[in-house]
Amino acid sequence: MTLRYLVDTSTLSWVIAPRPNKKVVQRLARNGASCAIAAPIWHELWYGCHRIATGTRRTELEAFLRDVVRPSFPVLPYDEPAATWHGSERARLEQAGKPPPFVDGQIAAIASVAGLVLVTANPRDFARFNELRVENWA
Secondary structure: OOOOEEEOHHHHHHHOOOOOOHHHHHHHHHHHHHEEEEHHHHHHHHHHHHOOOOOHHHHHHHHHHHHHHHHHOOEEOOOHHHHHHHHHHHHHHHHOOOOOOHHHHHHHHHHHHHOOEEEOOOHHHHOOOOOOOEEOOO
16 A cells, blocks of 8 residues: 555554544554654654653553554655755744744655655644645544
């Protein structure tokens, strides 16, 4: 199946929340084979997991990331085309007085360059980027 979506940390977090968002779970079940994550998203997920004290919840999250997320979604790199797109957008947004967080720019760049729709629970965080399609499955 062809990739169509880049799934953000905020969307995947709904799946493993104490009360999962049913809409997100259903959309991922329907579209999972056409989804990917970006290397910065993998970093955010793994970093967030390892900020939790050792115990049952951390063990569950590690297993979810290792056994479900990683085998289910290809991890797309922040490569030269993404860095070029990001550099142009970052400069444009800084000149407009709206500098974005660096990692949001990386994620937006990977989605845009790959021609994917960015799926996020925080669409306003990405609305400032040009040529980026965004959906909120929550």
